[in-house]
Amino acid sequence: MHCAAMAAPHPETWIRITPEGLYCEPGDFHIDPARPVPRAIISHGHSDHARPDHGAVLATPETLAIMTARLGEGRAGLQQQSIAYHQPLMQNGVRVTLVPAGHVLGSAQVVMEWQGSRLVVSGDYKREPDPTCLPFEPIPCDVFVTEATFALPVFRHPPIGHEIARLLDSVALFPDRAHLVGCYALGKCQRVIAALREAGFDRPLYLHGAQASMCRLYERFGVALGELRPVPRPAKRGETVLPGQIVLAPPSAESNPWARRLADPVTAVASGWMRVRQRAKARGVELPLVISDHADWDDLLATCAEVDAPEVWVTHGREEALIHALDGRGVRGRALHLVGREEDEGGDPEPAADTAEGEEAA
Ligand SMILES: [Zn+2]
Ligand SMILES: [Zn+2]
Incomplete structure (x- = not known):
């Protein structure tokens, strides 16, 4: 008798888009939610990813420190739990691991594994060396969620x-x-x-x-x-x-x-x-x-190839151009159309909030 191996569930069945953002159903948590939620995993401290007033917040120690410094003790999560890079943590049966994203201090890719399928939310990332944070590590996966801030061939960052x-x-x-x-x-x-x-x-x-x-x-x-x-x-x-x-x-x-x-x-x-x-x-x-903390066009494509995911979900920017290019490489692309203003370069031109902050301080 031939016995087929049990197929892993497609990530679309356990990671959903909600008005708050990406939601892991079995784990019962959001990733970088745009509005307050009971449980959030935060990829890094930029304000479009690290919003105030969540219940429980899970992030790297660096990101939690950044959130507390910027949002204040009371608004950086009622309950904070820090998780070091590469230390897996079970959340209701979903294995969660944070892996360096090379974007800013403490920035992490959120690796989620459930019933044999693996989805990686990269947050924001870059591949260029940066002595102020750990380098991006490519993790092979079934679905890779990538940003697309500079996803046009014109964007090539010099060293x-x-x-x-x-x-x-x-x-x-x-x-x-x-x-x-x-x-x-x-x-x-x-x-x-x-x-x-x-x-x-x-x-x-x-x-x-x-x-x-x-x-x-x-x-x-x-x-x-x-x-x-x-x-x-x-x-x-x-x-x-x-x-x-x-x-x-x-x-x-x-x-x-x-x-x-x-x-x-x-x-x-x-x-x-x-x-x-x-x-x-x-x-x-x-x-x-021309100095960027985001992957340029070549690095976006190289990274998608390296993680070897048959499917890439695209968010934060020029979704169509990247999806078109991935299609030509036999990778299925999907635009997430998540809402949320960018704080860092994604939000060009003006980060008004940051300009006002500390105007004459220190
Ligand atoms: Zn960022
Ligand atoms: Zn961002």
């Missing part, structure tokens, strides 16, 4: 060292001007600092208040950033500060009255969107730096 060299060239060329680098407070800022240090820049770096607290948190988790200082106020009205120095501030801080204290600043922005010249021009960015 970060190339962009940092352009910044340092400009600093050398304009010793009388400050360099104001716009970058997101969580992840991008620390990565730019680490890349400057790797390039041998060992002078103090100056931080807008919004960047300072997150840098301190990174340092608490062992990421060395060198000497960081707050931006001083000019001694006298009409005077300016920090000629020849590098200042990191939230994107669009250059249009803030705050920036008037800086000596004739060269405005730079570190973002994958700076690849689009018109966008940099429209924003009046003098020195666009």
